[in-house]
Amino acid sequence: MGFVANTLRLNAEAQTAPLLSVDDLTVSFPTKGGGHNAVVTGLSYQIAQSETLGVVGESGCGKTMTSLSLMGLVPGRGRVTGRIGFEGRDLLQQSEKQWRDLRGREVAMIFQEPMTAMNPVMSVGQQIAEVLKVHEGLGQRDSLDRAIDLLKAVGIPSPAQRARDFPHQLSGGMRQRAMIAMALACRPKLLVADEPTTALDVTIQAQILDLIIELQEETGMAVQFITHNLAVVSELAHKILVMYAGRGVEYATSEQLFDQPLHPYTQGLIQTLPDPDRKVDRLHVIHGSLRVQPAQGCRFASRCPLASDECRAAEPILREVAPGHFVACVKVN
Amino acid sequence: MKPLLEIDDVSVHFPLRQGFMQPGLTLRAVENVTLSLQRGKTLAIVGESGSGKSTLGYSVAGLRKPTSGAIRLNPQRQSERGSGGIQMIFQDPFSALDPRMMVEDIVAEPLRLGETAFARKERRAKVAEVLEQVGLPADAANRYPHQFSGGQRQRIAIARALIGDPELIVCDEPLSALDVSIQSKILNLMDDIREKYGISYFFISHDFGVVRHIADQVAVLYLGRIMEVASADDIFSKPSHPYTQALFEAVPRIGRGRRQKGHALKGEIPTPLNPPSGCVFHTRCPRARENCAKVRPKLEPAPGRPGQLAACHYKD
Numbered sequence A: 001m002g003f004v005a006n007t008l009r010l011n012a013e014a015q016t017a018p019l020l021s022v023d024d025l026t027v028s029f030p031t032k033g034g035g036h037n038a039v040v041t042g043l044s045y046q047i048a049q050s051e052t053l054g055v056v057g058e059s060g061c062g063k064t065m066t067s068l069s070l071m072g073l074v075p076g077r078g079r080v081t082g083r084i085g086f087e088g089r090d091l092l093q094q095s096e097k098q099w100r101d102l103r104g105r106e107v108a109m110i111f112q113e114p115m116t117a118m119n120p121v122m123s124v125g126q127q128i129a130e131v132l133k134v135h136e137g138l139g140q141r142d143s144l145d146r147a148i149d150l151l152k153a154v155g156i157p158s159p160a161q162r163a164r165d166f167p168h169q170l171s172g173g174m175r176q177r178a179m180i181a182m183a184l185a186c187r188p189k190l191l192v193a194d195e196p197t198t199a200l201d202v203t204i205q206a207q208i209l210d211l212i213i214e215l216q217e218e219t220g221m222a223v224q225f226i227t228h229n230l231a232v233v234s235e236l237a238h239k240i241l242v243m244y245a246g247r248g249v250e251y252a253t254s255e256q257l258f259d260q261p262l263h264p265y266t267q268g269l270i271q272t273l274p275d276p277d278r279k280v281d282r283l284h285v286i287h288g289s290l291r292v293q294p295a296q297g298c299r300f301a302s303r304c305p306l307a308s309d310e311c312r313a314a315e316p317i318l319r320e321v322a323p324g325h326f327v328a329c330v331k332v333n
Numbered sequence B: 001m002k003p004l005l006e007i008d009d010v011s012v013h014f015p016l017r018q019g020f021m022q023p024g025l026t027l028r029a030v031e032n033v034t035l036s037l038q039r040g041k042t043l044a045i046v047g048e049s050g051s052g053k054s055t056l057g058y059s060v061a062g063l064r065k066p067t068s069g070a071i072r073l074n075p076q077r078q079s080e081r082g083s084g085g086i087q088m089i090f091q092d093p094f095s096a097l098d099p100r101m102m103v104e105d106i107v108a109e110p111l112r113l114g115e116t117a118f119a120r121k122e123r124r125a126k127v128a129e130v131l132e133q134v135g136l137p138a139d140a141a142n143r144y145p146h147q148f149s150g151g152q153r154q155r156i157a158i159a160r161a162l163i164g165d166p167e168l169i170v171c172d173e174p175l176s177a178l179d180v181s182i183q184s185k186i187l188n189l190m191d192d193i194r195e196k197y198g199i200s201y202f203f204i205s206h207d208f209g210v211v212r213h214i215a216d217q218v219a220v221l222y223l224g225r226i227m228e229v230a231s232a233d234d235i236f237s238k239p240s241h242p243y244t245q246a247l248f249e250a251v252p253r254i255g256r257g258r259r260q261k262g263h264a265l266k267g268e269i270p271t272p273l274n275p276p277s278g279c280v281f282h283t284r285c286p287r288a289r290e291n292c293a294k295v296r297p298k299l300e301p302a303p304g305r306p307g308q309l310a311a312c313h314y315k316d
């Protein structure tokens, strides 16, 4: 009796515990003076199975560094601290070999420019087959068959023929599909997508977004989708993390964030977008630039219309102001 | 009064050489395009990648000769400074400015003044004036492009376009390399410039929010051909052509909730080397019927809307 109840509870916990739990993630690079410059500071968020988290923010706010941390791929002498909990273990405590086993198999990443992630001198089908050989131990014949199935699953017409093409022979949209096929080859539990549609036409972007949603429904994978396009995340994400200068400034469900954005930066970002359905005389602007940051206090203070002395005293961190809605601003209660 | 710009049945073809003694292929990048632009107005050109937007823009700016047809500019101002009344700004503010040149020389380039002391003085004054107009400090003149952010570089490009006192500026996706918070500033700046100096824009973009904001007139290109052309108000409130409708539908929007699958336009833009017969859109059109592959639709008014032209047998 007790045993059954316990097992049931454990199962329930396993289902509700987030797949990914990032805690106090900080990424920094050494500076010339011998110090460290943090480009991501104290970031915390969770993603559950079958859930999509959208990460948005301006160029340089640390979106890509955050994703690369999850893959153990932060470049150069970058230092990553904090905790990246994935299925109960801390990825930051792993050996390089454990990272290699994880990458591609449990966590996979797709990039804005597929060419950077693909081998230009190997056919698309063979590249996917190689992944399958390494991770699934399939032979040449079987792995190539599976690769063709995967190309078909991501909507590439005449997949057997396309499998023989080299990356440069495919259009941008097809290359992106092929990269998704490669990323999904081993049914990863988490897909990290870094601006995968930014370089594509809206019609092709719509196809790729549909594809990601479809694959997620089928496989239950979690998705971290990075973009600077708020409209894209509004159509894709269950939860959204808004970043500013390496910090999380607002973290909420998609409904909460768009129905009631609370951080002045989020509000500014939404207002500044020209709306295809409504013409205004003058567009809203966020003054100043991300590059100008005060030495202490709120990083957005130099651009914030509400800034006052109180904001410059200490840096606000994310606080839960309504169930599931977190904001880093002293003026929000 | 004559429109500022008249594009009269313009086609731009690129002959592609195959092997020796093989028949050459022709890529029809722009095909029989007729458009006009009124003084002080903005004409936006939209369409998917490869639809011929930039090629048409280069032709308007005089940088590429059309294979057939005519492009006429009817300037009003006497352009004593020799820029021919048209300037162009490009998508990428990082590669468009010569990194070895000082901002002053970049901006003054269209002036083509001599090297006399008087010319140098006038040049400096003029550069300072346009830099101020685009919201850059005067000392920017003595710096190099790499010392500026993307948004500031695009301002430099706009300053260069403005200095020759043009009546028309061809803008080829001038915002797409910039962050959203910078885009709105540049758009407001372009609005101001248009009003103050009576400038018209030939504005190439694939961002429908931006087009809604800036355009008076919108032309939709597909495989080098005009699918629809109308005032922005008409085309945004009631697109007539199935392709325009599909494009609008594909634009992500805030406030629609999680996306409904299955509305996306299928397939990709076909190769312009071998465009589909009849209506070039028929291979992807959700409304296509048998005669669409046979008969090429003419660009004609939508039912009850004489100013809204669409090339479709079954237009709305």
Ligand SMILES: Nc1ncnc2c1ncn2[C@@H]1O[C@H](COP(=O)(O)OP(=O)(O)OP(=O)(O)O)[C@@H](O)[C@H]1O
Pocket: A029, A039, A057, A058, A059, A060, A061, A062, A063, A064, A065, A066, A075, A076, A228
């Ligand atoms: N190898 C590196 N060494 C030092 N700093 C770096 C390095 N790579 C990136 N950075 C800095 O880290 C910060 C965050 O960069 P990141 O690429 O994560 O931004 P992003 O949000 O992805 O921007 P974008 O939207 O332009 O892709 C930037 O300020 C960048 O200059």
Ligand SMILES: Nc1ncnc2c1ncn2[C@@H]1O[C@H](COP(=O)(O)OP(=O)(O)OP(=O)(O)O)[C@@H](O)[C@H]1O
Pocket: B014, B027, B028, B029, B047, B048, B049, B050, B051, B052, B053, B054, B055, B056, B272
């Ligand atoms: N110099 C050239 N020689 C041969 N073909 C060309 C040349 N320039 C453009 N093309 C072709 O003409 C067609 C139209 O290209 P263009 O650059 O005008 O499209 P676009 O609408 O501006 O696309 P994008 O949105 O990607 O900028 C494309 O098929 C392109 O490959």
Ligand code: SF4
Pocket: A263, A264, A265, A298, A299, A300, A301, A302, A304, A305, A306, A307, A308, A311, A316, A328, A329, A330, A331
């Ligand atoms: S803490 Fe102050 S400066 Fe920062 S976002 Fe809130 S109101 Fe603006």
Ligand code: SF4
Pocket: B241, B242, B243, B279, B280, B281, B282, B283, B285, B286, B287, B288, B289, B292, B297, B311, B312, B313, B314, B315
């Ligand atoms: S003519 Fe036919 S194929 Fe072309 S847009 Fe109209 S309905 Fe579609």
Ligand SMILES: [Mg+2]
Pocket: A063, A064, A065, A194
């Ligand atoms: Mg990035």
Ligand SMILES: [Mg+2]
Pocket: B053, B054, B055, B172
């Ligand atoms: Mg172009």
